[in-house]
Amino acid sequence: MTAKSTTVHLFEYAALKIALAFFHLLGLDRASALGGRLARYLGPKLGISKRARANIRRAMPDLPPAEVERILAAMWENLGRTIGEYAHLERFGHPGERHRIEVVGAGALRAMAAEGYGGVLVSGHFSNWELLPLVMRLEGLEGGEVYRHANNPFVNEWMVSLRRRATGGATQIPKGGAGARVIVRLMRENRFVAMLTDQKMNDGVEARLFGLRAMTAGAPAGLAVRYNVPVLPVGIERLEGARFRVTVYDPILANPEAEPFDEILRITQEINDFLEARIRARPHEWLWLHDRWSVKPWQRRRYGSEEDGSVE
Template identity: 70%
Template sequence: MAFKGKTKHLAEFVALRLALAFFGSMPVDRASAVGGWLGRTIGPKMGVSKKARRNIGLAMPELGPAEIERIISGMWDNLGRTVAEYAHLPVFAKPEERHRLEVVHAELLRSLAASGNGGVIVSGHFANWEMLPAVMQFEGLHGGEVYRHANNPYVNDWLIRLRQKVTQAVQIPKGGAGARVIVRLMMEKKFIAMLTDQKLNDGIEARFFNLRAMTAGAPAGLATRYGDPIFPTFIERLEGAHFRVTVYDPIVSRPDADPAAEVLRITQEINDFLEARIRERPEQWLWLHARWSEKRWTQMKKLAQRG
């Protein structure tokens, strides 16, 4: 079984590298356009799109079938572009390509760094989420980014090496080993970037689109423990391989409040921020995550059938 798993992972990795070699043979804008076309042409027909339709139905039950399909098509267009852009990821960190990455309210981060302090930057799987460490690079923010270990070990190792080529951000795996790195960086007053929109089974239960959702409590825990601000950040794809990253006013822990209550409050505030941004640009969020429980989906199907 171990041999079969290793062979499968190797085959997946080879297929990925061939695809990226194909996209890498084109200029970045052309590669992004071709990736988007492939995504929106093939993606909605794939079985995994059922999960996206289910998630949209759970989150925004007021939407009709036509609107849901528009979001699905846009999501796959964005995802196809993002995959193609991995072949050109180092391009986005080059100073001469800075025009591809507009940063709004970057002064909030720069002023904090200039004062000798750090913070936590949170976002979700919007547009091309790999732009977040590129922003840190351009704005001179030292620190690290938290990543989820890919299921395929070959892909995981390749992604880490690629990200290290693009920015100076420390690569921090989720888990115990990563937690120790985060603590060290926070003590050194550095910045930590993380995506907090995925389900975390051992996380905190909070509301997300008015549904119960297990959510990472790490950002709130760090803010409460170290007193550093959390900067919610929204990544948008503007046109083709061009992006806008907007930094919002920080979420700050109240030093005189109960720490456990603060973690719950801040976690919910982060979820509310993510939900608001998703509602603004639902086609640019990755709806393929198992964000809510299967039990809730089954209950809604039964209610719909009875109606």
């Protein structure tokens, strides 16, 4: 790391800490509301909103322009609320705040844990996605969460520490080889691992999302096939303000008699189908800012692309 990049990272980190200190002083509900209002006003004016608009149109081409803008503005409001809520993430786990998170299907999770089983919880960047591993703690599930290393090392260290405190010490698993070894250990110990699988993974599995080719993480399906554990799809909805509903859906199970790679493809597609259904139901609560569907030149040569008509 150069001296210049270190200075930039420190400045970014200081700005983040100041903003979060301000949000902390406001209290959870006011921080969520103010963050939402600011982001709803500023977000659509930012250049990155061009990508979000393009993603919405590509996924749902029949939407009128006014509906695209409505979804975009509401997406930014949800994102702003989530940022404001970061200053209070630990509070969601306090007994006095338990009313803020309604968990549907928690009984099945507790039963699995009580019987000594583990599993892979999968979701996407819905509503406040940081609540997924926190719900694991609330329901007594032991394990960890997979995270993407932030570009800013100071921010990354702070985020890992915050998540660890909020989840009561859940194992923080970075993406990559070192993280993969941790996941294998947790699977062998019959623990639970939470993953967000809605971002593009260039070296992942080719699946479909909104009918478009989407390179997708194959890890959840691979774990299901190798360790015979269920994949548990989880939806997260914002009910009102800083209140949420987390729903655990029916598990996706691997067929031990099937060819392993075929099973990985099937399960990965089922996960994407689940994500698409949740996005269609509440498009304003998904983070449309990801570069989800673009392909690299080597992928275009290998697979073709929708744009040139060389794939179905």
